[in-house]
Each structure stands twice: as structure tokens, then as C-alpha cells.
Amino acid sequence: MMKHKALLGTSAAVALSVALAACGGANSTSATASSGPAQKGGTLTILDSETTITGLDPALSWSLATTSSGLLFRRLTTWKVGPTGTPKVVPDLATSDGTPSDGGRVWTYHLKSGIYFSNGQPITSYDFKYGIERTYASALSGGLNYQKPLIADTASYTGPFSGKQLSSIQTPDKSTIIFHLNKPYGDWPWVVSTTSMAPVPAGNAPAATFGKQPVTSGPYAVQSYSPGNSLVLVRNKHWSAASDPNRTAGPSKIVFQLNQDPTVEAQTLISDGPSAQDAFGADFVPPAQLAQVENNPSAKSRLVTSPASPLEYLAVNVQSPKLKNLKAREALDYAVNRQAVVLASGGTLAAQPATTLITPGIAGRVPYDLYPAGSTGNPAKARSLLAQAGVHNLTLTLATMNDPISTAISQAVQEAYKKAGINVVIKSLDQNAFTALVTGNSASGYDLALSSWQPDFPSAMDNIEPLFASSMIGNGNYNISRLADSHVDALINQAEGTISQTAANALWAQADKAIVGAAAVVPLIYNKNSFLRGSSVQNFYIGTFPAYPIYTAVSLRK
Amino acid sequence: MRHTRTARFLITKLGGMIAVLLLVSLATYLIFYMIPADPARFECGKICSPGTLRQVRAFMGLNEPVWRQYLSFLGAIFAGRTYGSGPSAIVCPAPCLGYSFQQHETVMSLIGQTLPVTASIAVGAAVLWLAAGVAAGVVSALRRGRALDRGVMTVAIVGVSAPAYLVGLLAILLFGFKLNILPDSGYVPLLQNPAQWAFHLILPWCTLAFISAAIYARLTRSQMLDALGEDYVRTARAKGLRERRVIGRHALRNVMIPVVTLFGLDVGTLLGGAVITEKVFSMYGLGALLIGAVQSTDLSTISGVTLLAAVFVVVANFIVDVVYKLLDPRVTA
Numbered sequence: 001m002m003k004h005k006a007l008l009g010t011s012a013a014v015a016l017s018v019a020l021a022a023c024g025g026a027n028s029t030s031a032t033a034s035s036g037p038a039q040k041g042g043t044l045t046i047l048d049s050e051t052t053i054t055g056l057d058p059a060l061s062w063s064l065a066t067t068s069s070g071l072l073f074r075r076l077t078t079w080k081v082g083p084t085g086t087p088k089v090v091p092d093l094a095t096s097d098g099t100p101s102d103g104g105r106v107w108t109y110h111l112k113s114g115i116y117f118s119n120g121q122p123i124t125s126y127d128f129k130y131g132i133e134r135t136y137a138s139a140l141s142g143g144l145n146y147q148k149p150l151i152a153d154t155a156s157y158t159g160p161f162s163g164k165q166l167s168s169i170q171t172p173d174k175s176t177i178i179f180h181l182n183k184p185y186g187d188w189p190w191v192v193s194t195t196s197m198a199p200v201p202a203g204n205a206p207a208a209t210f211g212k213q214p215v216t217s218g219p220y221a222v223q224s225y226s227p228g229n230s231l232v233l234v235r236n237k238h239w240s241a242a243s244d245p246n247r248t249a250g251p252s253k254i255v256f257q258l259n260q261d262p263t264v265e266a267q268t269l270i271s272d273g274p275s276a277q278d279a280f281g282a283d284f285v286p287p288a289q290l291a292q293v294e295n296n297p298s299a300k301s302r303l304v305t306s307p308a309s310p311l312e313y314l315a316v317n318v319q320s321p322k323l324k325n326l327k328a329r330e331a332l333d334y335a336v337n338r339q340a341v342v343l344a345s346g347g348t349l350a351a352q353p354a355t356t357l358i359t360p361g362i363a364g365r366v367p368y369d370l371y372p373a374g375s376t377g378n379p380a381k382a383r384s385l386l387a388q389a390g391v392h393n394l395t396l397t398l399a400t401m402n403d404p405i406s407t408a409i410s411q412a413v414q415e416a417y418k419k420a421g422i423n424v425v426i427k428s429l430d431q432n433a434f435t436a437l438v439t440g441n442s443a444s445g446y447d448l449a450l451s452s453w454q455p456d457f458p459s460a461m462d463n464i465e466p467l468f469a470s471s472m473i474g475n476g477n478y479n480i481s482r483l484a485d486s487h488v489d490a491l492i493n494q495a496e497g498t499i500s501q502t503a504a505n506a507l508w509a510q511a512d513k514a515i516v517g518a519a520a521v522v523p524l525i526y527n528k529n530s531f532l533r534g535s536s537v538q539n540f541y542i543g544t545f546p547a548y549p550i551y552t553a554v555s556l557r558k
Numbered sequence: 559m560r561h562t563r564t565a566r567f568l569i570t571k572l573g574g575m576i577a578v579l580l581l582v583s584l585a586t587y588l589i590f591y592m593i594p595a596d597p598a599r600f601e602c603g604k605i606c607s608p609g610t611l612r613q614v615r616a617f618m619g620l621n622e623p624v625w626r627q628y629l630s631f632l633g634a635i636f637a638g639r640t641y642g643s644g645p646s647a648i649v650c651p652a653p654c655l656g657y658s659f660q661q662h663e664t665v666m667s668l669i670g671q672t673l674p675v676t677a678s679i680a681v682g683a684a685v686l687w688l689a690a691g692v693a694a695g696v697v698s699a700l701r702r703g704r705a706l707d708r709g710v711m712t713v714a715i716v717g718v719s720a721p722a723y724l725v726g727l728l729a730i731l732l733f734g735f736k737l738n739i740l741p742d743s744g745y746v747p748l749l750q751n752p753a754q755w756a757f758h759l760i761l762p763w764c765t766l767a768f769i770s771a772a773i774y775a776r777l778t779r780s781q782m783l784d785a786l787g788e789d790y791v792r793t794a795r796a797k798g799l800r801e802r803r804v805i806g807r808h809a810l811r812n813v814m815i816p817v818v819t820l821f822g823l824d825v826g827t828l829l830g831g832a833v834i835t836e837k838v839f840s841m842y843g844l845g846a847l848l849i850g851a852v853q854s855t856d857l858s859t860i861s862g863v864t865l866l867a868a869v870f871v872v873v874a875n876f877i878v879d880v881v882y883k884l885l886d887p888r889v890t891a
Contacts, residue, residue, distance in 0.1 A: 051842055051846055051847075051850050052660075052661050052850070054660065054661060054662060057662070060662070062604065135603075137646050138610075138613045138614050138616075138617035138642060138646075139617065139641075139642060139646050139648060140646075141601060141602055141603050141606075141610055141613070141614050142600070142601045142602070142603045142659075143603050143604075144603065144604050144605070145603040145604055145605040145606065145610075146604075146605055148605060148607070148610070149605060149607065155609070158613065159646060161644060161645040161646035162644050162645060162646075206645075206646075207646040207648070208646075208648050208649075208662070211662055226671075227661065227663075227668075227671060227842060228671070228672065228675075228841075228842020228843075228846060228847075229744070229745060229842060257743075257744070257840070258840075258842070259840045259841070259842045259846060260743065260840050261743075261837055261838050261839075261840060263727065264727070264730055264742060264743060264838065264840065267730070267731070267735060268735075268742070271735045273735070273738065431853070432593065432595035432853075432854075432855045433593065433595060435595070435599075436595045436596055436599070439599070440596075456604070466604075466605070475606055475607065475608050475611055476596070476599040476602055476606045476611065477605070477606060
């Protein structure tokens with residue numbers, strides 16, 4: 001998930017680190033707060049800077065399984081995320097995580113009984129098939145599409161609206177669904193947990209209008225939606241708690257107050273007035289308010305900060321003529337001053353140094369540091385490597401977004417590289433221009449790019465494949481290092497085709513090291529996100545993944 | 559003869575208005591296409607294959623040459639437009655200002671949702687700032703050099719200098735959080751609850767009025783001081799007219815000519831979106847819509863809202879010209 005909030009339908013990116021400056025050295029972090037048995041009832045308010053919510057149609061949503069869309073849409077599987085421990089994939093509307101056959105090319109799911117949409121209609125396998133087929137329509141292409149390159153025989157398919165169906169998704173009866181993939185894929189149980197795999201009533205979910213008043217499968221239904229003002233969710237009377245151990249569905253009603261100014265939002269929650277006590281903020285707490293919270297014991301007790309997780313990294317454009325030499329690229333790893341980068345991003349409350357691609361909290365992560373250079377870097381070693389490479393007067397263009405934190409980090413990188421004799425020219429761009437430059441088909445225009453990434457589901461695959469597989473270069477995809485390495489590709493393919501998660505994780509760890517070993521990336525920091533809640537909000541916690549509150553667990557104290 | 563002159567005046571103005579609107583829409587399109595971003599990419603989703611990207615680009619009509627896209631945009635205003643074909647096609651009925659693929663709504667529908675918010679802010683604030691600004695300027699001019707004059711002008715300087723964002727935040731902190739007597743955010747539609755509509759708009763109105771009234775106070779004061787030294791004012795006084803009549807009937811009428819010009823342009827601009835005020839007070843008006851569209855490279859919304867904002871400014875200019883003519887009969891086409 002490249003720099004975007006875990007909000008229902010948020011396709012626009014918000015720099016992860018924008019709101020995380022200041023307060024260096026503070027130690028008030030907590031990933032969990034005010035826990036207790038989930039009480040039922042009350043109206044929970046979620047203050048949110050987003051103005052519109054496109055993810056009310058699951059085909060278009062980028063939301064994570066445990067945030068907003070988890071309140072509305074169930075899928076075959078979902079995530080079990082507690083305040084501690086590694087997240088796990090668990091059955092949601094299916095009876096299991098999936099049964100693989102044909103070496104992982106075919107996955108079979110059976111549905112639970114007694115499951116209904118918010119309109120009272122039973123949920124069947126046909127609804128799942130239809131929901132997935134919709135994502136192939138041009139009008140509904142904007143969501144998470146992990147399934148698209150995997151499901152077999154979809155080359156010319158354009159959705160179910162003209163009556164055509166995918167033969168690679170079979171529904172032998174109303175409670176069985178079988179997926180035929182074009183290659184073995186061990187992470188399929190994670191893929192079917194994404195929002196775009198949610199069921200919608202078959203034949204009754206028009207592309208243009210379904211998202212305005214969606215039929216839901218989760219514990220809540222949409223009562224009203226007014227763009228820029230509010231989204232009001234009420235209980236889905238047809239949701240069965242017995243079939244859903246993963247959502248507590250505490251509040252009777254949930255009101256998203258949209259279009260909030262993040263500063264006003266934070267002030268509202270700090271003041272904890274009567275209207276704010278049953279509320280929490282969906283936005284990161286801005287730097288000035290983080291400083292304010294430090295001096296306010298009440299607000300400090302209501303601040304929740306995630307463990308370090310999303311990766312901020314320097315993509316090294318290996319297709320740049322200046323960076324063809326491995327030793328020259330290795331010099332970039334040795335020269336970087338991570339202590340300065342942590343400070344630039346807001347101090348230890350906001351970040352911690354990173355040396356791996358698989359982020360903390362994701363199963364399979366093996367900590368390592370291939371370029372040990374201390375916390376402030378080793379410019380002498382970098383100079384030596386550049387000399388060995390025969391590279392002199394190296395001047396590199398660093399593309400970055402023009403938000404304050406990205407700019408500060410870029411300047412910290414520039415300063416550190418200067419000590420190693422590398423001249424860095426910062427190319428500061430707005431988000432759209434930055435994305436177009438680094439994800440476009442041309443490799444020219446930048447040598448380095450500052451970016452960040454949080455996976456869309458907690459699998460090591462999503463830390464590696466979208467960022468470093470050769471198939472993800474250009475066309476708007478995120479291999480912005482433009483690494484096309486046959487060894488890395490082979491490891492990725494092997495890991496993807498491995499059904500045993502333990503064996504796959506070992507392969508992902510190898511791929512992690514191989515990519516960093518190719519010096520195609522300089523891991524900089526793992527970011528931390530801070531959020532505020534009102535004093536009556538309970539079970540407001542952030543697990544090891546994702547770095548956002550678990551909306552599906554939040555309840556209110558009576 | 560007089561009717562002919564008026565008709566010529568109106569035709570000239572209307573022709574100018576249409577030319578300006580065409581230029582604005584064309585400039586918006588051309589500027590947009592110079593931005594290195596691909597709107598189809600945003601609609602292709604995450605994990606986007608070249609084939610899907612091509613399909614999406616064709617669906618959005620972005621595979622056509624720029625000039626044809628522009629003509630399609632203009633044509634849709636009168637004839638409507640359909641994106642795609644078959645059962646999943648998206649229909650945008652006339653007058654169609656485009657379809658927002660980011661928000662999955664027609665731009666007309668988005669404008670319909672946001673314009674009442676902006677209009678509520680703009681009209682209320684404009685009435686307040688015009689009344690307060692002109693009154694303060696007149697009083698200040700009549701008490702020139704005295705404590706009242708200095709006090710009013712000091713407040714005016716503060717108003718002119720203060721950024722809207724800061725004034726809005728301070729107002730929220732004071733009246734919303736500290737005194738807890740006014741709502742700090744949100745919009746209630748007029749037809750839903752008129753009292754709550756006004757109650758929620760008090761802070762935005764006052765914020766905008768505080769900033770803008772200052773300019774009007776300073777302008778009115780200087781114009782009034784000039785007018786008070788004019789021969790016709792001396793003549794009016796010499797004729798024995800009451801001071802109230804001299805000021806209100808003779809001096810103020812001339813003072814209002816530049817004030818009306820400024821007011822028309824300000825209101826027209828504000829109707830195009832009170833960006834900062836809408837953001838601070840969490841109100842989803844045209845300004846917030848436009849900013850969101852710019853951030854997400856939503857060409858249809860940018861073009862539609864820009865065109866509408868231009869319409870407001872152009873129409874405001876036209877009304878100013880007409881009022882000008884009423885205030886000063888010497889003005890001709």
C-alpha cells in the first residue's frame with residue numbers, strides 16, 4: 001500500500017510520514033489502550049479528513065480488512081489481529097482458509113451456513129463469483145487487483161454485465177467456490193481476504209450505482225452517505241455474530257464525520273469534550289498536536305502509537321546509467337545516515353532505523369544488516385567503494401514528494417551523501433507528478449526515489465513482489481527501483497508457488513536479502529503512526545500489522 | 559435610441575462573457591495536459607496490467623486526441639455523454655460537465671451537492687462584511703483622526719493581515735473549545751433545519767467577514783474622505799441639507815461605486831469556492847471539491863468546477879457593470 005491511508009475507498013495517497021514530525025525522544029507510545037470486554041451499544045464517531053468514500057463498492061476499495069471495509073464487507077477469509085502477536089489469516093464466510101489442489105493451482109472454499117446480506121438475501125457462492133467478475137469491468141478497475149493476474153483465462157474478460165462468466169471460477173453448488181489459477185499460489189488465502197473479493201448480490205449490483213447504497217455482508221449496513229459530510233452505519237440485522245468471531249460489532253451506530261481538518265480533529269480529541277468522548281481520529285496526529293499531547297496527561301493516555309512497521313526507503317534506479325555498477329550502489333547503502341533520517345521524520349516516536357524489506361510484524365521477517373555502517377553511516381567506506389568502482393564526481397537526482405517530511409528526509413540523505421562525495425539534486429514533486437515519474441514506463445528522470453510502503457495484507461509477499469518483481473516495472477506499478485534480476489524473480493516465483501507458509505517465508509527472507517544484496521534499495525526507517533481517541537472509546541489498539549487501529553474491535557464504554 | 563444603446567451594451571457584454579468562458583475552459587484543459595500525470599492510471603487500480611490500462615483509458619475517453627476530448631467536453635454540456643457501452647455504460651445527461659471517475663458521480667451532481675454549502679458561506683459572509691465594512695469606513699471617515707477612527711483602522715489592519723486559516727482556527731479554539739458556545743465544524747442544509755444552518759455558519763461567516771470587512775472599511779474610509787472634500791458635498795451642505803442626507807444621499811452614493819466593483823468580484827470569486835474557510839470548518843463546498851480534484855488528477859471535476867467558478871466571476875462582473883450604470887448614468891457600453 002503505497003502511501004495511503006487505511007480508509008474505506010482511499011485511493012488518494014497521503015504521505016505516511018506527514019503527520020509524524022516533532023516530539024523526538026518522547027516515550028509515551030502505546031499500541032493498545034483501554035481494553036476490556038467489548039460492550040454493546042452507543043454511537044461511535046470516526047473523525048476523518050477524507051471528503052468522499054469510493055470504497056462503498058468493494059470492487060473499488062483499497063481499504064484493509066481490519067479497517068472501514070471490514071465493518072461492511074465480509075470475504076472468504078479475513079485477518080486475526082490482536083494487540084500483540086503476528087497476524088494470521090482465518091476463515092470469514094468460508095469454513096476454512098482454503099483447500100489447495102493441483103500443487104496450489106486450484107483452491108476450493110465451502111461457505112458457512114446461515115450467512116446473509118443486509119437485504120436478507122442468503123449469501124451464496126454465485127455472489128462471490130459475481131463480485132470478483134465485476135472487478136474486470138473497466139468502470140470498476142480501481143480497487144485492489146491482486147487476483148487479476150492470478151485467475152486463469154481472463155485475458156479478454158471485461159466483466160459480467162454483458163452476461164459472460166469466467167470459467168476459471170466454478171460454483172458447483174451454492175456453497176462451494178473453486179478458483180483455477182494460472183500458476184501455483186501459496187498466498188491465495190491472503191488474496192481472498194482483500195475487499196475486492198467480497199460477495200455482492202449476483203446480477204443485482206450495477207457498476208454505476210451499487211456503491212451509492214451497497215448491500216453489505218458485514219455487521220453494519222449503510223444508513224446514509226453524504227459526501228463531504230458523513231457516512232452513517234447502523235447494525236446489519238441479518239449479520240450473525242455466531243458466524244463471525246473476528247468482529248465484535250460493539251457500537252450500535254458508527255458515524256464517519258468526513259472532511260475534517262486534521263488539526264481541528266486532533267484539537268477536538270485532545271479537548272475530549274462531550275461530543276469527542278465517543279470518537280476517534282482516522283488521521284495521524286499532526287506534529288504540533290503530538291507535541292501538545294506530550295504535555296497533556298489526559299490526551300497522552302488516549303494517544304495510541306503503532307509499532308514500527310511501514311517501510312520508508314530509497315529506491316535505487318538500477319537502470320540509471322550512473323548506477324549500473326554494484327559497488328557504486330553499495331556505496332549508497334554505507335553512506336546513509338539513518339539517525340538523521342529518523343530525526344527528520346520526527347524522532348523515535350515516529351520511526352526507527354530499517355535494514356530489511358520485510359517489515360516488523362510480518363511472518364517470515366529475518367533481521368539482518370548487509371551494510372553495517374553504524375547509526376550515522378560510514379562515508380569513508382562509501383568513498384572507498386566509489387573509488388573501487390571507478391566512479392568520480394557522482395551526481396544523482398533524488399525524486400521525492402514535496403510534503404514537509406519527505407523533503408526533510410531527502411535533505412538528510414543529501415547531507416549524508418555529500419560527506420561521501422556524492423552530490424544529490426533533490427527533485428521535489430507533488431504526489432501525482434511523483435507517481436507518474438517513478439511508476440511510468442521511462443527509466444529516465446531520476447536516479448533515486450524516496451518512497452514508502454505498507455503491504456495490503458500481512459504476507460511477506462506483499463513486501464517484496466509489488467516492489468521488486470520485474471513484472472512490476474512501469475505501467476503504473478511500483479517496482480520503482482526498476483530491478484529486473486532473474487535470481488530475484490526466480491525466488492519470488494518459487495516463494496509464491498510454495499504452499500507451506502513456513503517454507504515460503506524462508507524463501508521470501510532469501511529474496512529480501514538478495515534484493516538488498518543487489519543494492520537496489522536503501523531501507524531507511526520503519527514508520528510509526530499515532531492516533532487519538534476519546535475517553536469513552538475502548539479496545540482501540542494497533543497490532544503489529546497494520547499500523548492503523550483495528551476498527552472491527554473498537555467499542556464504547558457505557 | 560436609448561433601448562438600442564442598452565441592447566448593444568448587453569450583447570457586447572454577453573459576447574465577452576462567452577469568449578472568456580471558452581478561453582478559461584480551453585486553458586484548463588491545456589494546463590491539465592501539461593501536468594505529467596495519467597488519470598487512467600489512478601482508475602486502473604493496484605496491480606495494473608498494460609491491457610487493463612488501455613481498457614480504462616478507452617473507457618474514460620482518454621485515448622482520443624486532446625482537441626477531440628475538449629470538443630467532447632463542450633458537446634456534452636448541450637447533448638450529454640455516455641462513457642463505455644452496454645449494460646455497464648455510465649450515462650451523463652445534459653447539461654453534462656463530465657463524470658468524475660474518482661468519485662463515481664457526474665460533475666453536475668457533485669456541484670449540486672457542494673454549491674449550496676459554498677453559497678451559504680459566501681452570501682451570508684458577504685452581507686456581513688459589506689454592512690460592517692461600509693459602516694466602519696463611513697464612521698471612521700466622519701471621525702477622522704479621533705480615537706474611534708484609529709481603533710477601527712487598527713482592527714482593519716489586523717483583519718487585512720490575518721490569514722483566514724489562522725483566524726478560523728482561533729475562532730474554533732475560542733468559541734468552539736474554550737467557551738463551547740458555537741459548533742466548530744459541519745454543515746446543516748438550510749431546508750433540513752434553518753436554525754441549525756445559521757448556527758453552524760456563524761463562525762465561518764464571522765471569520766470571512768472579519769478578514770474582508772477590513773478591506774471594505776479602508777476603501778470606504780478613503781473614498782468617503784475624498785467625497786467629503788468634493789464641491790457637490792459642499793454645495794449640498796450650503797443648500798442647508800441635513801448632514802445625514804448629505805452623507806447618505808450624496809457622498810455615499812459615489813463612495814459605493816468602487817465598493818460595488820470590489821464586492822461583485824469578491825462574491826463571484828467566493829462562490830467559486832471559499833477554499834480555506836471550507837477546509838477549516840469541515841464544510842464540503844466547491845473549494846473543497848476542487849482541491850480534492852486537483853490532488854487526485856480528476857480532470858472532469860477540475861474542468862467543470864473551474865468553468866462554473868469562471869461563470870460566477872463573469873456574471874458578477876456583468877452585474878457590477880449593470881449596477882455601475884445605475885449608480886453612475888455617465889457609464890456607457
